[in-house]
Amino acid sequence: MYRLHLCVGKELTVTKTAAGTYDRTYLWDIMKDVDKTYVGAMVGDVITFNYTIKVWQTGISDSNWSLTGKIKVSNPNDWEDIVATITDVYPGGVCTVEGGVDVTVPKGSFVELDYRCTFLDKPSYTGTNTATATWDKATYFTPTGTASGMAEVSFIKDKETNKEIHVTDSYAGALGSVTATDEAPWAEATFTYQRDITAEYTPACMTYDNTATIVETEQSDSASVQICTKYWAFTPGFWKNHTADTRNGHDAWKYTNYATGDLLDDVFDLGVLVGLSPKGTGRTFEESTLLDALRFKGGSGLTGAGEILLRAGVASLLNASFHEKMHGTVVGYFPYSTTEVISKINAVLAIGNPSEMLALAAELDGYNNGWHTIDWTWDPEVLLP
Incomplete structure (x- = not known):
């Protein structure tokens, strides 16, 4: 008597890891003001100008989103290798599996592949990343020709730019630093100083410029004062x-x-x-x-x-x-x-x-x-x- 053995292949299994990162730039603005911009003075007068410099965070800007990890495809069959194609998907991203086409998954073993997803626009910072293996079920006698594995994703910051800024002034020197926040209310700070100018006689009015600058972003604002000096004299x-x-x-x-x-x-x-x-x-x-x-x-x-x-x-x-x-x-x-x-x-x-x-x-x-x-x-x- 002859017996016929019908061999049915087992499905591949897919597991994966996922690590999402992004870079964040902190956005700032600066304004400089002075309590008076014009003074008429006599020679020798000492004029006090009070300067105010305000810096404030205007928001944040994220970029360079990246989702990377490894995809592990296992073959539980002990009698046949399976050739499969491996793909990866995350909403809004373009995902590429390195060497993911016509991958031979050895019997009783596994393959592990690297993948990367890139993004033109900001993706959801939490979500599910799915890797899928597909193969010819008829060739390998499996119930289906596909298997998927998922990993939960939570994007984290990688590089931070201009989170802490330093403010300097062309007259007063270093004024201080400010550290940004990641959500509203945004950070802000005010710096003040006085400048005393002794009026000297000049035929034309004298203009004194002062510029405050955010060192990291090179943003700046200036405040000019004008002193028109005359002697105590009569025509x-x-x-x-x-x-x-x-x-x-x-x-x-x-x-x-x-x-x-x-x-x-x-x-x-x-x-x-x-x-x-x-x-x-x-x-x-x-x-x-x-x-x-x-x-x-x-x-x-x-x-x-x-x-x-x-x-x-x-x-x-x-x-x-x-x-x-x-x-x-x-x-x-x-x-x-x-x-x-x-x-x-x-x-x-x-x-x-x-x-x-x-x-x-x-x-x-x-x-x-x-x-x-x-x-x-x-x-x-x-x-x-």
Whole structure:
């Protein structure tokens, strides 16, 4: 008697591991502000600026998602090898099994393959990863031609970028650090400092820039302040219109050591102007007074340049004298003493170059256009505090 043995193959079995990772970048912004952006000051004033720097986390950005692991395919049959194709799936990913096509799974043994899933967009950070083996069930006499194995996935952070940032300032130096959070409320911090600037005279306003920077991201913001500095000084028009004869009784000359009737020739060495007459006055420069000089109109040529210089020069002389009498010094109030004003004017009048005369006049005019600060109740015989 013959017996017929029907051999039925057993299904392959699939197990797997799964490790999901991603990189996280922490996003930031920065803002710098100052309590005032413009100050008009007198020379020597100390101006305090209060700066505020705010940094705040704007969110997070994840990237470089990766899901990797091993797939183990076991063959429980002790009488036949099975050739199978191994695939892997995770939602949103493109998964590749290394050497996963036409894999020979030896009888009574197993194969173990590496796989990797990549993602263009953020996947679900938790889920199920499935590996599947498929083969020809007719060839291998198995009930089905497929088997799957699953692993639960939980993505974890791998690399962190800019989680801790450091804030520096172009003036104040290192301000501090801030550490980000992984969810709202986001991290933020405020840094403050003061900067004292002593006002120095410059013909144009001075701008001071300060920049705060996040070192790691190179983000920055700046705050600029402008200081326009003038001396404590008065224009030729002020001195011309504030004499003992002024109707309102506001006599500024009493705060100086000069009188309106003092002759130019008694104060200055008139040099090349000797014998010349200011336009429209009917008298020579030597016969003109300090008050006359403040009324000079100026014009072309040597005479015109002389008028312009003496108009500015007399105002500077009075400004210097004002501080010498009321403060005991010009230091911090006006750039030149009366002696220096006289010396500079005498020097250019001795040379007689109209261009040099006009250049000095322009310099003195810049100083004369200062802060008009005066209290008519001041006692001219008492120094100001």
